[in-house]
Amino acid sequence: MKKDQFFSENLISWYKKNKRNLPWRKNVNDENYPYKVMVSEFMLQQTGVSTVIPYFENFINRWPTIVSLACAREEDILLAWQGLGYYRRARNLLKSAKQICNQYDSKVPTSLEELQSLPGIGVYASGAIRSIAFDKKAVAVDGNVKRVLARYYGFSGRLDQNEKLINEQASKCCPDKSNRQYTQAVMEHGALVCTPKVTKCGVCVLSSKCYSYKNKIVDQIPEPKLKTKKQKLNCISFLSLKGDREVLLKKRPKNAILGNQWELPSTNWSKTKHKFDKNLCPIPSKHWNKLDINFTHKFSHIDLSCSVYFSDADSSKKLSSNDEYKWINLKDISNYPVTTMSLKTLNELNLIQI
Numbered sequence: 001m002k003k004d005q006f007f008s009e010n011l012i013s014w015y016k017k018n019k020r021n022l023p024w025r026k027n028v029n030d031e032n033y034p035y036k037v038m039v040s041e042f043m044l045q046q047t048g049v050s051t052v053i054p055y056f057e058n059f060i061n062r063w064p065t066i067v068s069l070a071c072a073r074e075e076d077i078l079l080a081w082q083g084l085g086y087y088r089r090a091r092n093l094l095k096s097a098k099q100i101c102n103q104y105d106s107k108v109p110t111s112l113e114e115l116q117s118l119p120g121i122g123v124y125a126s127g128a129i130r131s132i133a134f135d136k137k138a139v140a141v142d143g144n145v146k147r148v149l150a151r152y153y154g155f156s157g158r159l160d161q162n163e164k165l166i167n168e169q170a171s172k173c174c175p176d177k178s179n180r181q182y183t184q185a186v187m188e189h190g191a192l193v194c195t196p197k198v199t200k201c202g203v204c205v206l207s208s209k210c211y212s213y214k215n216k217i218v219d220q221i222p223e224p225k226l227k228t229k230k231q232k233l234n235c236i237s238f239l240s241l242k243g244d245r246e247v248l249l250k251k252r253p254k255n256a257i258l259g260n261q262w263e264l265p266s267t268n269w270s271k272t273k274h275k276f277d278k279n280l281c282p283i284p285s286k287h288w289n290k291l292d293i294n295f296t297h298k299f300s301h302i303d304l305s306c307s308v309y310f311s312d313a314d315s316s317k318k319l320s321s322n323d324e325y326k327w328i329n330l331k332d333i334s335n336y337p338v339t340t341m342s343l344k345t346l347n348e349l350n351l352i353q354i
């Protein structure tokens with residue numbers, strides 16, 4: 001049997017016996033399956049399966065159909081996404097649901113062009129949805145798939161250096177039948193057997209034809225990613241309390257990082273440290289005191305150092321009429337999508353418990 005065919009057929013057989021009982025594979029029918037696959041693919045981008053499971057279950061319980069999701073408020077979606085990170089995915093999922101309801105009769109479309117016209121769905125996700133949801137012949141190459149292919153075929157170097165080679169090989173391996181099972185099989189194999197660190201070659205159904213295994217170079221493929229230098233930024237956050245019960249929060253701009261989430265009003269994020277200046281403060285107060293806490297919040301590409309100033313609010317001053325600022329009762333804070341860094345600050349000061 002040819003090496004490519006050996007790859008796909010053995011992985012499909014292995015998958016049939018070993019697939020995990022993941023929630024997006026349970027209680028599915030022709031009606032709900034494409035929607036469940038779409039939600040899971042949005043959640044699984046940049047995030048591991050075990051983290052996603054409780055979020056997915058909660059999300060599907062709350063919005064069981066694409067129509068229910070399309071009618072949801074963005075604030076509720078962000079709240080349900082809280083802790084999963086990469087919030088742009090949540091906003092794009094909501095926009096995609098609305099577009100599907102408006103343009104595609106509330107049915108997840110099947111063509112590559114239609115899928116890729118949806119916000120947040122690119123080459124990978126469109127391939128995954130076409131293949132997994134609709135059993136079409138389509139290629140979906142995620143990090144797991146890249147690693148399995150690179151090891152099996154012996155592509156030395158980093159995965160990003162072999163992008164073209166891996167994509168070409170992925171197309172050659174893609175079978176004409178059982179594409180739904182095949183796509184999930186390669187991903188599952190990368191997650192359970194051909195894992196980044198503890199590779200289980202001893203039980204692998206590909207080992208007899210695997211280049212890396214036969215040449216004892218499994219630990220050398222792929223070479224590690226180049227470390228990208230993170231940007232180091234700074235900001236000041238302002239904690240204003242009214243009567244010990246209400247905290248002043250501000251909605252972040254829609255298109256900024258963490259867009260539309262609520263936070264302690266803060267300066268912009270800059271390379272240089274901000275000097276405290278009353279003009280930066282969100283509301284007038286006689287005294288702003290620097291608190292003895294500093295946080296560094298780690299994002300994928302930014303380390304943000306944040307210092308915090310505190311003031312009791314002058315309750316006689318009214319907030320501006322726009323709705324970007326809001327006094328929120330601390331006991332109601334879990335009803336709002338608040339940034340993790342602001343939650344951590346409030347928690348550190350024993351104002352809430354997270």
Ligand code: SF4
Pocket residue numbers: 148151152193194195199200201204205206207210211212213218
């Ligand atoms: S033999 Fe090892 S390196 Fe090769 S595909 Fe299987 S698990 Fe991966």
